Amino acid sequence: MSRPGPWRPSSPRSARRTGGSARGSPTCTPARSPGRVRTPRTRRAPRKQRRRRRWQLAESRKRNRDSVDDPPSSGDADADADASGRAEAVESPRPSDAFEFEGSCRRIKVSRVCTRIDPSDTSLTVKDGYQWRKYGQKVTRDNPSPRAYFRCAFAPSCPVKKKVQRSAEDSSVLVATYEGEHNHQCPTRAGELPSCAARGGPVPCSISINSSGPTITLDLTKNGADGVRVLDATGAPDLKKLCQEVASVEFRTALVEQMASSLTRDSKFTDALAAAILKQLPDY
């Protein structure tokens, strides 16, 4: 059903659009080659079908919302099939905090991680040990810098998504928003991960060293650790002070608690641990 040749929008709604990004603002990073000319492509084909599919998805979402105690049958596995239907559950009332959204029928973890980068670095990439595939970029209203959308590329069925955008206040800070939990092991190889999080779920901390100096960003808000919420060392003028803070008993306790909590929630880890313990025990 794709229309051959150039297609021009004829509806007023389409005519309003001057580009892919919101309000036609100069969105995205320029193409790799300056002289790149995009040829008109054929329209996305089965629009009616897609519309119908979306409508069906919306209907099923409504039904899910209505039947509050109807548990998700397949967990996150169905989430990727419903690419556009998660937003209502994801939007955070406290967007700056990592939190676990426990909705009526679906549990979506959302967390934010700030990472210091070189201000001249225009690539919206946050190395967290996972493989991400970029599927979109958009300029948002409240921030002049574009927001990049990533999906976990390691496992096709992994529902985790990541939004990366520079901080509006400090362009040298990248804010990564993770949605969902990985349903696979972290593919991290040695030396690739500057983060202390190597298991499913959002990254609670990240450490990076770049030309602008070392950066340690910690996000321990998931469990509301006592007093320790977000420690962002990026603005710390004194690295020694930072190290003292990191080495403090309170901080280490909170970190250990956070890690222990994360590990004990991982059934694979507990299973493996139990198996290892059993191995060490004499035959019984």
Added chain:
DNA sequence: CGGTTTTGACCTGCGC
């Protein structure tokens, strides 16, 4: 040549 990125078009929810 296949995987990834870019980016214009489209969809949907929400506020008015």
Added chain:
DNA sequence: GCGCAGGTCAAAACCG
């Protein structure tokens, strides 16, 4: 109902 804004799709370009 309309417009806005965020999110996603997917063709084309790019790159290893």
